[in-house]
Amino acid sequence: MQHRYDVLVIGAGGAGLMAALYAAKGNVSVACISKLYPTRSHTGAAQGGIGAALGNVAEDHWEWHMFDTVKGGDYLTDQDAAEVFAKDIIDAVYELEHMGLPFSRTPEGRIAQRKFGGHTREFGKAAVERSCYAKDRTGHMILQTLYQQNVKEGTKFFNEFHVTDLLIEDGRCRGVVAYELSTGEIHTFHAKAVILAAGGYGRIFKITSNALTLTGDLMSIYYRKGLPLEDMEFYQFHPTGLAKLGILVTEGIRGEGGILRNDSGERFMERYAPTIKDLAPRDIVSRSIISEIREGRGVGRDKDAVNIDLTHLPREVIEGKLAEITDLARTYLGMDPVKDLVPVQPTAHYAMGGIPTDLNGLCLSDGNGGSIEGLYAAGEQACVSLHGANRLGTNSLGDLVVFGRRAGIYAAQYARQVEFPDLPDDPQSGTKDMFDGLRNGSGKENPALIRKEMQESMMNNVGIFRNGPDMERQVEILKELKSRYQNVNVGDPSLRYNSELIEVMELGFMLDCAEAMTASALNRTESRGAHDRADYHTRDDINWLKHTMAYKDLDRPGNVLIGYKDVALKGFTRAFEPKARVY
Amino acid sequence: MTQTQHELTGIPAAAQQGLAMMHIKVKILRFDPEKDRKAHWETYTMDAQAGDRVLDVINEVKWYHDQSLTFRRSCMHGICGSDAMLINGRNRLACKTLVRDVVKDGGTITVEPIRGLKVEKDLLVDMEPFFDSYKAIMPYFINESPAPAAERIQSEEEAERMAQSSNCILCACCTTSCPIFWVNGSYLGPASIVQAHRFIFDSRDQATQQRLNIMNQNTGVWRCRTAYNCTEACPRDIPITQLIEEVKRAVMYQQS
Amino acid sequence: MIRARTFIDAKQQSHSNAELNWWIFMRISGLILVFLVLGHIYMTFIQVSESDATFTAVVGKLANPAWKFYDWLILALALMHGTNGARYSIEDYIRTRPNRAWVKGVFYTVVALVFAFGTIGLFSI
Amino acid sequence: MYKGREGQWAFLLHRLSGIAILAYLLIHVFSIGSFIFGERFYMAIHETYDWPIFRIGLVFITAGVVYHAFNGLRIIVMDFTGAGVAYQRQMWYAVMALTVISGLYAAWTLLPRLLGGY
Numbered sequence A: 001m002q003h004r005y006d007v008l009v010i011g012a013g014g015a016g017l018m019a020a021l022y023a024a025k026g027n028v029s030v031a032c033i034s035k036l037y038p039t040r041s042h043t044g045a046a047q048g049g050i051g052a053a054l055g056n057v058a059e060d061h062w063e064w065h066m067f068d069t070v071k072g073g074d075y076l077t078d079q080d081a082a083e084v085f086a087k088d089i090i091d092a093v094y095e096l097e098h099m100g101l102p103f104s105r106t107p108e109g110r111i112a113q114r115k116f117g118g119h120t121r122e123f124g125k126a127a128v129e130r131s132c133y134a135k136d137r138t139g140h141m142i143l144q145t146l147y148q149q150n151v152k153e154g155t156k157f158f159n160e161f162h163v164t165d166l167l168i169e170d171g172r173c174r175g176v177v178a179y180e181l182s183t184g185e186i187h188t189f190h191a192k193a194v195i196l197a198a199g200g201y202g203r204i205f206k207i208t209s210n211a212l213t214l215t216g217d218l219m220s221i222y223y224r225k226g227l228p229l230e231d232m233e234f235y236q237f238h239p240t241g242l243a244k245l246g247i248l249v250t251e252g253i254r255g256e257g258g259i260l261r262n263d264s265g266e267r268f269m270e271r272y273a274p275t276i277k278d279l280a281p282r283d284i285v286s287r288s289i290i291s292e293i294r295e296g297r298g299v300g301r302d303k304d305a306v307n308i309d310l311t312h313l314p315r316e317v318i319e320g321k322l323a324e325i326t327d328l329a330r331t332y333l334g335m336d337p338v339k340d341l342v343p344v345q346p347t348a349h350y351a352m353g354g355i356p357t358d359l360n361g362l363c364l365s366d367g368n369g370g371s372i373e374g375l376y377a378a379g380e381q382a383c384v385s386l387h388g389a390n391r392l393g394t395n396s397l398g399d400l401v402v403f404g405r406r407a408g409i410y411a412a413q414y415a416r417q418v419e420f421p422d423l424p425d426d427p428q429s430g431t432k433d434m435f436d437g438l439r440n441g442s443g444k445e446n447p448a449l450i451r452k453e454m455q456e457s458m459m460n461n462v463g464i465f466r467n468g469p470d471m472e473r474q475v476e477i478l479k480e481l482k483s484r485y486q487n488v489n490v491g492d493p494s495l496r497y498n499s500e501l502i503e504v505m506e507l508g509f510m511l512d513c514a515e516a517m518t519a520s521a522l523n524r525t526e527s528r529g530a531h532d533r534a535d536y537h538t539r540d541d542i543n544w545l546k547h548t549m550a551y552k553d554l555d556r557p558g559n560v561l562i563g564y565k566d567v568a569l570k571g572f573t574r575a576f577e578p579k580a581r582v583y
Numbered sequence B: 001m002t003q004t005q006h007e008l009t010g011i012p013a014a015a016q017q018g019l020a021m022m023h024i025k026v027k028i029l030r031f032d033p034e035k036d037r038k039a040h041w042e043t044y045t046m047d048a049q050a051g052d053r054v055l056d057v058i059n060e061v062k063w064y065h066d067q068s069l070t071f072r073r074s075c076m077h078g079i080c081g082s083d084a085m086l087i088n089g090r091n092r093l094a095c096k097t098l099v100r101d102v103v104k105d106g107g108t109i110t111v112e113p114i115r116g117l118k119v120e121k122d123l124l125v126d127m128e129p130f131f132d133s134y135k136a137i138m139p140y141f142i143n144e145s146p147a148p149a150a151e152r153i154q155s156e157e158e159a160e161r162m163a164q165s166s167n168c169i170l171c172a173c174c175t176t177s178c179p180i181f182w183v184n185g186s187y188l189g190p191a192s193i194v195q196a197h198r199f200i201f202d203s204r205d206q207a208t209q210q211r212l213n214i215m216n217q218n219t220g221v222w223r224c225r226t227a228y229n230c231t232e233a234c235p236r237d238i239p240i241t242q243l244i245e246e247v248k249r250a251v252m253y254q255q256s
Numbered sequence C: 001m002i003r004a005r006t007f008i009d010a011k012q013q014s015h016s017n018a019e020l021n022w023w024i025f026m027r028i029s030g031l032i033l034v035f036l037v038l039g040h041i042y043m044t045f046i047q048v049s050e051s052d053a054t055f056t057a058v059v060g061k062l063a064n065p066a067w068k069f070y071d072w073l074i075l076a077l078a079l080m081h082g083t084n085g086a087r088y089s090i091e092d093y094i095r096t097r098p099n100r101a102w103v104k105g106v107f108y109t110v111v112a113l114v115f116a117f118g119t120i121g122l123f124s125i
Numbered sequence D: 001m002y003k004g005r006e007g008q009w010a011f012l013l014h015r016l017s018g019i020a021i022l023a024y025l026l027i028h029v030f031s032i033g034s035f036i037f038g039e040r041f042y043m044a045i046h047e048t049y050d051w052p053i054f055r056i057g058l059v060f061i062t063a064g065v066v067y068h069a070f071n072g073l074r075i076i077v078m079d080f081t082g083a084g085v086a087y088q089r090q091m092w093y094a095v096m097a098l099t100v101i102s103g104l105y106a107a108w109t110l111l112p113r114l115l116g117g118y
C-alpha cells in the first residue's frame, strides 16, 4: 500500500510528538509512524525533570546553563547548539506548561525546580535548582501532554508500523518503508520531508534502563546506507539503576538529598567530587561507583552495587516527590526507601551519539557539511551534538522539545517549498530482501542467544571502563555474532502479528549499532566524558577535540570507516574555553 | 478446550535478585488467528526465581521455547502500559507482577488476554476501541485565553488535585476488569473517566462544562456500578472508583 | 464534540439530564423504600404471624385508606425503581439496538399492566 | 471467573437481588391483586405458594430484600460522601452480616411453614 504526506515523523516519543505538532502548525499534511502506541514510548520513563534556567527557586541564567552543558559534555559539545538550547528551552518549558503539563509547583504557584547533577550557578560555583519537574514522572507527563495535543490537532498516527527502510537517492530523502504488525503488509510512505525520532539503543547492553524496544532501528538503517553515525563511543551509564534490574533510580533522588554510601556507610562521593559530591555529573558518579566496587567496597551478595540512602529525608518527600521510584523499589526489591538503603549499580542509559544533524535537525551525510535533503532527525537518536561526551541529567528532555520543535518547523518549511520527489523504482525491494534474508537462512541459530551474547559481551568489553584489548576482542565477537545472525531462526511463520520477525529484525539493527560503537570507541585513544579508557587515561584536546563519524564499509562487511567532524568551540554570543573538568 | 504441555529445561532464568529458585508451571491461553478457531491452553514447566517478573517468565517461553508467542511489552518496569494481562484471574501488568507474589513453588501461573477487547493473537488484543473512548472525552488541555509570557499560576493544592488522575499510563487494566465493560463496550470505561477527571479538576482548564456533559450520559459515569475491580487492578494505584464518584458529584452539582 | 465514531449513542444523549435524574431518583426512591419495604415485611412477617396472607386478612387491612396509600406508594416507587434498574441491565447485556428496543417494549408493557392491575385492585375495595 | 474482590460481588449480588425482587414484586402484585377475581381464585394461587420451592424462595427473597436495601444504603453513602469509598469493604461486610442474620431469622420464622402446611 502507498501513502503520501508532506511531512512524515518516525517515532512518537517526546521528540517525534513535538516535531509532529510543529510540522502541523506549518500548514502541511503530517503523519506520524510509530512501532508503539505513542503513549508507550520510552520518553514516559524519564523521571527527574527538564532543565531550564527559569530562576523560579534561585537566580539562574541561560549562560550558566550553557556553560554547564558544555562542561558536562567535556567540551565536545557543539557550543552553538548549547547556546540555542539554553535559550530556547526556557520558552519551550513555558510552552509545555501552556499545553497543560501538570508541573509540580512552588508555594508561589510557579513551576517547581530542583537541583540536578552538573547544574550549577555562576559557572560551577554551587548546585542550582534548574530541573523543572512533575513529581518524579516528568517524562510521563511530557509524553502524555504532547500526545494529548496531537489528539487535539488531529495528527494522523500509524501505530504499530515498523519502519524498515529509508528511501534515499541522490542525496535526497523520498520517503520510508514500513511493516504493519497487524497485517504483515509492507507500506510505502511517500514524503517531501521525513523526521527521524526513533529513540535510543540501550538494549545492546545487558543492564540497561532502556525499554526492550529501544534497538536503534533508524540509526542502523541510516548506517546501512553508508551514512555516518556521530560520536557512537559516547554512551552514558547512569550511576543509579536498581541492582541487577537496571531500572532507573532518578538522579532527582540525589537532587532531593539522597546520599550514596559504600559497604562501610561512607559517603564516598566526598572523595571523588569534593565540591558537589553526590551531585556530580553521571560519568563521574558512575566511575566512582565502579571504583568502589572494584576496590571491594560494594554491597550485596556479589558486592557489585552501592547503597543509596534516603532514610534521613522526610517521609513526605520520599512518598510525594519521589513516589515513582519508591514504588519501584517496593515492587521489585521489596525494600522501602523510607527505612531501607536501596542497592544501586550503574545502568546503560543514554546514547550521546547518533545520526549527525545541524541546528535545524537536517541530517548530515559526512563531516564536511554535506547533508541529506529532506531528512531531519531529533531526540536521543540524533546527535546535534548538544551532549558532547556526556549528557547532563534533564538535558535530554530539553533536547527533545527544543530540537524536536526545530526539526518540525524546518521540515515543514522545506516541504512547503518543494514538490514531491520521485520514488525509487522498486521502493520496497530493500525491505523484501531483508525479510527474505531473515527467513531463508539455515535457521539454526536462536536469536535470543545471539542477543544475550551481544548484550553480555558489550557490557563487559565496551562498558564503563574500556581498554584496547577488550574492545579488539569485542570486534571479533561481533563479527562472529553477525555471521551467526545470517542463519538465524525466525520461529514464527505467520503473517499477522509476527512479533518474532520484528525481534529478529531489531537484533540485526542492534548488532550494527554495537559494531559502530565498538569501532568508534576503539579508535578514540583518549578518555573523555563517558568514554573512559584504562590504556589512555587522560583527555587529549590536541588530537581528539573532534567528533567521530563512523561509516559502514559497504565493500568489506564488518569493517568500519572512521571520519571526523569539527567541534563548534564557539556559540553565537558566548564561548567557553576547554578546561580541565573538576567538580 | 485442548491442553498442551511443554517442559522447558536447561535454560537459565532471567537473573534477578538471587532469591530462591522455584519450579513453576505457566499456563497460557494461546490463539493464532491463522490456525485456530478457538483459543486453547498451553502449559510450560520451568524454573524461575522468586523475584522474576511474570514478564520475564513469558519472555523466557518466547525466546527459548515457542517464538510465535505474541504479546506486547516494552519498558519492563510498569511505565509504558503495554503488557496488561489477566494473570491468575486478575488484571495486572506482567512486568509489575513478581512470580513470588502470584505462585508458590510447584504452582501454576495462568495468563490470559485482558477481556472485553477482541483477541488478535495470543495475549495481544485490539486496543483501538480503548483509545477511541479515550479520544471521546477530549483528552487535551483547553484554555483559549492568551497565554502569559511565563507559566500560568497554579497553587500547590490545585496541582495536587491532578496528582492521581495524571498518573494514568493508559494500560487498560481497569477498563478491561470492569464487569460493565465486558458485557458492553459502549461504556467509556474507567480509564477514560480518569482522564476526564484529570482535566475537569485542572484549575487552568476551561472546558469543564463540555467534559461534564460527556460524562453526563448513559455511556459516561452513570454506567459505573461501583464494582471496584478497576481500582483493584490499577498498577498505578489510582483510586479510580473514588475519582469516578467525584466526577459523578461534579456532574450533579453542575446541573443543579 | 465527541469524535469517536463508536459513540453515536452517546452523542444523541449528550444534552439530556435523563441519566442523571434517574440516578438521583434511584437513590431517593431507594431511601424511601427502605422504610416502606422493610416496614411492610416487618408487619407481614413479624407482627402478623403465620397465617397472614388469607383473603380476609388482606381485604380487611386494605379497607383502611392509609394502608391503601402506603401499599400504593410501595407499588409505584418499587416498580419505577425496579423497572429503571432492570433497564440498566437490559442496556448492559443487550447490545444491538433492535433487540434492545423490543425487549424494553415487552418489559415496559408487562410492568405497566401489572401496575394498572395493582392500582385497580387496591382502590376497588 | 474474574477474581474480583468485595466490590465485584457486591455489585453482582445487588443486581441479582434487584432483579429477583422485581420479579417477585410483579408476581406478588398479581397474586395479591387477584382477590378482585374472588376468593376462590385468590386462594388457588396462594395454595401453589405452599410448595416448598416457593417457601424456600421466600427465605431468599427476604434475605435479598435486606441485602439490596442495605447495600443500596452503602451505595448511597459512597455516592454522596467523600469517605464512603474508603470504607466500602467494611460496609459491605456489615451488609452481608445483616443479610445472613435476617435470612436465618426468616428461615426460622418460616420454619413451621417449611415443615408443612399452615
Ligand SMILES: Cc1cc2nc3c(=O)[nH]c(=O)nc-3n(C[C@H](O)[C@H](O)[C@H](O)COP(=O)(O)OP(=O)(O)OC[C@H]3O[C@@H](n4cnc5c(N)ncnc54)[C@H](O)[C@@H]3O)c2cc1C
Binding pocket: A010, A011, A012, A013, A014, A015, A016, A033, A034, A035, A036, A037, A038, A041, A042, A043, A044, A045, A046, A047, A048, A049, A050, A051, A138, A139, A161, A162, A163, A164, A197, A198, A199, A200, A209, A210, A211, A214, A217, A218, A248, A250, A349, A350, A378, A379, A380, A381, A393, A394, A395, A396, A397, A398, A400
Ligand atoms: C529510565 C529513563 C529515565 C530518564 N530520565 C530522564 C530525565 O529525568 N531527564 C531527561 O532529560 N532525560 C531523561 N531520560 C532520557 C530521555 O527520556 C530519553 O532520551 C528520551 O525520552 C528519548 O526520547 P525520543 O523521543 O528520542 O525517543 P523515545 O521516547 O524512545 O521514542 C522512540 C519512538 O520511536 C519509535 N520507533 C522506534 N523505532 C521505530 C521504527 N523502526 N519504526 C517506527 N517507529 C519506531 C517508537 O515507537 C517510539 O515512539 C531518561 C531515560 C530513561 C530510559
Ligand code: HEM
Binding pocket: B224, B225, B226, C026, C027, C029, C030, C031, C033, C034, C037, C038, C078, C079, C081, C082, C083, C084, C085, C086, C088, C089, D014, D015, D017, D018, D019, D021, D022, D023, D025, D065, D068, D069, D070, D072, D073, D075, D076
Ligand atoms: C429497599 C430499599 C431499596 C434501596 C435502598 C435500593 C437502592 C438501590 C440503589 C441505590 C440502586 C442503584 C444501584 C447502582 O446505581 O449501582 C438500586 C438498583 C436497583 N434496584 Fe433497588 N433499592 C431498593 C429496593 C428495590 C426494590 C424493591 C426493587 C425491585 C422492585 C429494586 C430493584 C433494583 C434493581 C433491579 C436495580 C438495578 C441494579 C443494577 O443495575 O445494578 N430495588 N437500588
Ligand code: SF4
Binding pocket: B167, B168, B169, B170, B171, B172, B173, B174, B175, B190, B191, B194, B233, B234, B235, B236, B237, B238, B240
Ligand atoms: S487508570 Fe490505572 S489501570 Fe486504568 S489505564 Fe490508567 S493506569 Fe491503567
Ligand code: F3S
Binding pocket: B177, B178, B179, B180, B181, B189, B190, B223, B224, B225, B226, B227, B228, B229, B230, B231, B240, B241, B244
Ligand atoms: S470496575 Fe466498573 S463499575 Fe465502576 S467502579 Fe470500576 S468502573
Ligand code: FES
Binding pocket: B073, B074, B075, B076, B077, B078, B079, B080, B081, B082, B083, B093, B094, B095, B096
Ligand atoms: S512493559 Fe511497560 S508496562 Fe509492562
